[in-house]
Amino acid sequence: MAGPSVADRIADRAAAATPMTVVRTVRGLTDRAIAWIFVAPTIFLLLAINIFPLIWTINLSFTNYRANRLTRPAEYIGLRNYERLLTDPDIWHNMQVTAHFVLWTLFFQVVIGFALAWLINRQFKGHGFWTTIIVLPMMLSPAVVGNFWTFLYQPQIGLFNYVISFFTGVDPSSFDMIGSVALAPWSIVIVDTWMWTPFVMLICLAGLRSIPESIYEAAEIDRASPWRQFWTITVPMVLPFLMLAVLFRGIENFKMFDLVVELTSGGPGSVTELASINLKREAFEKWRTGYASAYAIILFVTVFGLANIYVKALNKVKER
């Protein structure tokens, strides 16, 4: 092609339009300085919306500050908020609710996710189509999922109750997943499992696909039964991937809020009131800002500590 390209012409025009003072300034910069100019906005944003709030929250956690009473000055009360939190039986109840939710969702998602990945990895006809179908729930908004499952759980018209009744013969209107104290903790486990099992499945699938076929061939020649191949090759080699999925899901579910608020709002009573829901109540319904800050710090340290221990274990597994 004759003459300069379109891109060249635009670049020339931009260069011509740049004021001489700017050109001189830019020319005088070292590579390092230019690198800093590019990184600076990100660092600034990170400081402004992550680091500063964290430090500010730590600061507030030692006060009796209430965000709805701006005129009253906050007093430093030392570790009193932490003392009250750690001795409060209600907080321990919320922690147990959270632990029940996190552990059971992890259990079901790992078992079902791995099983689905294993089946999809068989490469049967139409496995691509089924992967898409299975992955769909993950792509929905948690608020939407929470909302429509309230309809599925409806005792009179809900599809879930109808399906359970079809298989067990129990009258569909005789039980209420969301309204019953015994069933509500399981209702949130079921919905989260429905929504996030595909995520675990995808990561397991990546793990399964990473195992070279020739290792299975070697095992077959070495007379390893399919059962032994599964336990001595598949499981150990997928384990690092599976553990990564558990880490992601564990952290996410420890902080679970939106889905459960839409579904049960923490009820009935407080049987599904996860720590994060309880925290939001303390902070923005009761307006005990200082106390809620201490609560948030405790949750943060818990997740951070557990995740760190877990990552150490994960690295050990990877090294094996």
Place this chain on the structure above:
Amino acid sequence: MAEVRLTGVSKSFGKTVAIRDVDLAVADGEFVVLLGPTGAGKTTTLRTVAGLERPETGTVHIGGKDVTRSAPAERDVAFVFQQYSLYPHLTVFENMAFPLRSPARRVPEDRITERVGQVAEMLRIDHKLANKATRLSGGEMQRVAIGRALVRDPSIFLMDEPLSSLDAKLRAGLRVELKRIQYELGATILYVTHDQIEAMTLATRVGVLNQGRLVQIGTPKQIYEDPDDIYVAGRLGSPRINLVPAGVIAVPAPPGTATVGLRTEHVEIGRDGTPATIDRIEHLGDQSRAHMTVAGTPFTVLVDAHTDLAPGDSVGLSPRAPLFFDAAGTRIRA
């Protein structure tokens, strides 16, 4: 150890024919090397013996038993893969003990320790037994892969280019060891390679494959000195055999000859004979190669290491032991 026999075996993948109508017998205690370029069907032949591929036609017999439809585990073969295929999360010891720990074999643990120890010593990896299989050098990994096959006492060892991913020095070392091990154990081995030196040095018999067909099988000496066709003649020998059109070199050729083949060591350089001009001399230390052009065809002759020939010299070529091929490439035996 047992005899392995393939009869009329064919296998294709989609429209690609991998091997067609292969007949091959490996006698008890024999070391047979299949030689051929990439895509010639060497690996497919090996995998068919192992049971990793099912042939479309033909039968596979191991130790007189028809195993054409048997699973790999039922065939009692040991396989060394090109890409090692070690179990990455296991140690060297566990990798080598893996086949013995099969519930079908019921080998007692102290026997396993003893056997793995013996083989590891033989392969000189006994100091690495506690290492992770993935934390080894390429040569060590391949020794482990070979060791994993050797701990067993299978009907046949199948080896798929086991030395191809190693550097030249290691390859030469392991080649010697492999031959020694085969000699000591009296093992039956079917070995695949595209390396003619491996084929010549290891094999009791060499089978040359071309485009899915077993073109010729015989001792390395037979294959080298008495090839059936032009392909086999060109397959062995380094530098490559000189193939020139009939009439270019003055030799009495039988009727029907289209091409004359002359090994580089079968040409004398002197004053008489077909005239040629030397283009260049390669000194390799123990030998030298004289490159020239004869009637437009490149021609190489092996000469003395201390030759005083120089580029531009006019010489005469007198051949001996020429090989004659017809237009289709088939050998014409005089």
